[in-house]
Amino acid sequence: MNFWDYVSSRQDQLISDTFQHASAVFQCMVVAVVLGVGIGALTYRSDRAGRIATLATGTILTIPSYALLGLLIPVLGLGVPPTVTALVLYALLPIVRNSVVGLRGVDPALVDAARGIGMTGLARLVRVELPIAWPTILTGIRVSTQMSMGILAIAAYASGPGLGNEIFSGIASLGSANALNEVVAGTVGIVLLAFIFDAALVLLGRLTVSAGIRA
Numbered sequence: 001m002n003f004w005d006y007v008s009s010r011q012d013q014l015i016s017d018t019f020q021h022a023s024a025v026f027q028c029m030v031v032a033v034v035l036g037v038g039i040g041a042l043t044y045r046s047d048r049a050g051r052i053a054t055l056a057t058g059t060i061l062t063i064p065s066y067a068l069l070g071l072l073i074p075v076l077g078l079g080v081p082p083t084v085t086a087l088v089l090y091a092l093l094p095i096v097r098n099s100v101v102g103l104r105g106v107d108p109a110l111v112d113a114a115r116g117i118g119m120t121g122l123a124r125l126v127r128v129e130l131p132i133a134w135p136t137i138l139t140g141i142r143v144s145t146q147m148s149m150g151i152l153a154i155a156a157y158a159s160g161p162g163l164g165n166e167i168f169s170g171i172a173s174l175g176s177a178n179a180l181n182e183v184v185a186g187t188v189g190i191v192l193l194a195f196i197f198d199a200a201l202v203l204l205g206r207l208t209v210s211a212g213i214r215a
Contacts, residue, residue, distance in 0.1 A: 040099020098140030
């Protein structure tokens with residue numbers, strides 16, 4: 001069976017796996033963005049706190065994905081819980097680091113001007129600092145999203161959802177008629193999703209970053 005015949009015969013399953021892969025990455029990224037930007041906002045004013053936050057999230061990223069999943073399975077079991085936990089933890093470093101860098105890069109004169117017109121610290125953060133730092137933060141989100149696409153494929157080891165199941169199934173049955181088709185279908189699907197998500201984030205940047213900042 002050639003590749004296109006295989007895709008046609010497995011269309012429903014491939015669509016289901018693709019949807020699960022996209023949904024899992026999207027939901028994990030939402031959680032990671034909230035946590036990552038929050039950590040960055042809490043630590044960027046202190047050099048020590050910023051270093052600790054970056055070091056802690058960076059240390060997580062050095063743990064091999066198989067090892068992290070292996071550590072999480074006895075605690076969380078198989079399936080979605082260890083997959084979501086691993087993806088969120090791995091996605092934090094680029095978001096935290098870029099949040100800290102972006103917020104520290106805001107012109108102090110703008111912050112002083114906001115303070116001078118009576119804005120509270122929270123108002124300055126939300127209305128002045130975060131919008132200016134957003135392009136840098138968004139770059140971190142794009143990096144984390146691309147990483148999550150690939151890591152989720154490995155989460156099939158823990159019975160996680162997504163296209164990784166096609167790849168693992170193909171590897172497990174190497175030598176059979178459709179083994180290579182399964183691996184290629186899963187890989188191509190992940191690559192296409194990565195392009196789609198990145199294009200969506202580029203569009204989000206165009207819609208949410210003011211022309212003055214882009215210039």
